[in-house]
Amino acid sequence: MAWVQAKGAKQAAEEAVRTVRIRDTADEFLQLSADAKALLEAVQAKEKDRAVEAANNLVHLLMIAGGHRAAYLPDGFSTELCVENLRKVSTLLASEGFPEVPQKMAKLLGRCHQIHELLCRVSGSVQRRTEGAE
Amino acid sequence: MTNSSIEIAEALKLTQKLIARTREGKLTWEATGILRNVMAPTNLSRATAFATTLEGNLKATVSIVKPEQDTQIAFSFVEFDPRGTLQLTGVEPDKEVLSVSVEKDPSYGYDTVEEKQLAGLLVDLYGLARRSALKIDGSVEKALSYLDRIAV
Numbered sequence: 001m002a003w004v005q006a007k008g009a010k011q012a013a014e015e016a017v018r019t020v021r022i023r024d025t026a027d028e029f030l031q032l033s034a035d036a037k038a039l040l041e042a043v044q045a046k047e048k049d050r051a052v053e054a055a056n057n058l059v060h061l062l063m064i065a066g067g068h069r070a071a072y073l074p075d076g077f078s079t080e081l082c083v084e085n086l087r088k089v090s091t092l093l094a095s096e097g098f099p100e101v102p103q104k105m106a107k108l109l110g111r112c113h114q115i116h117e118l119l120c121r122v123s124g125s126v127q128r129r130t131e132g133a134e
Numbered sequence: 135m136t137n138s139s140i141e142i143a144e145a146l147k148l149t150q151k152l153i154a155r156t157r158e159g160k161l162t163w164e165a166t167g168i169l170r171n172v173m174a175p176t177n178l179s180r181a182t183a184f185a186t187t188l189e190g191n192l193k194a195t196v197s198i199v200k201p202e203q204d205t206q207i208a209f210s211f212v213e214f215d216p217r218g219t220l221q222l223t224g225v226e227p228d229k230e231v232l233s234v235s236v237e238k239d240p241s242y243g244y245d246t247v248e249e250k251q252l253a254g255l256l257v258d259l260y261g262l263a264r265r266s267a268l269k270i271d272g273s274v275e276k277a278l279s280y281l282d283r284i285a286v
Contacts, residue, residue, distance in 0.1 A: 081250060089243075092242070108241075
């Protein structure tokens with residue numbers, strides 16, 4: 001009987017830890033999506049230094065978050081692709097500045113919107129799991 | 135050109151198998167889209183489109199879209215009338231089953247993991263198809279063997 005109770009307590013403790021980690025993941029990605037919004041705003045305002053700094057910041061935070069939160073991220077979200085695209089944005093902005101060709105500028109803006117949307121979705125998806133767990 | 139996720143998924147499956155069968159030597163490719171000179175040998179090394187025929191009336195083509203820029207790679211899969219391509223009465227026109235094109239190295243990255251994967255596979259397929267069409271499959275092996283021989 002004591003063994004059964006101990007097993008139940010252990011499971012409950014594990015579940016509680018899992019719930020906390022999922023909630024932390026949702027919060028972390030909510031912050032990342034806010035950072036992605038800052039990147040988008042800097043690109044829209046054509047503020048190169050601020051945009052490069054925001055992209056670098058996101059690469060740094062996303063690499064850390066993607067590593068230790070991998071188990072809690074939704075299927076279909078690729079941290080690697082997101083990091084790679086942010087690196088490209090940062091590298092091109094730092095080396096060439098904002099593109100003068102409207103189509104290329106539209107592509108850059110489209111990519112920034114996509115990254116922001118993606119991170120919002122990840123945060124929302126993980127958040128829904130915490131609500132389901134309660 | 136924007137590819138749908140369905141087209142990308144189908145192209146991925148086809149490309150993977152085409153690469154495998156070409157590597158196994160079970161599929162051969164030929165250069166297409168170059169004007170052949172009847173008076174002199176055609177220089178196939180300048181070709182940028184390669185095709186292979188499957189099951190008699192299915193043709194897969196891999197090509198560089200704008201060779202002078204070398205930034206985009208295309209893959210198409212068509213069903214053709216095996217009776218011929220000349221304008222003969224009763225010959226059905228080609229039916230394009232699938233057509234995708236992806237950038238080799240897009241400035242701001244790929245939209246999806248699948249698109250990135252497809253670009254990598256198409257680059258591999260293009261290289262294999264070119265080697266098959268130019269019949270240079272054995273050249274690397276020959277060079278490696280020679281280098282091993284002269285090492286001793």
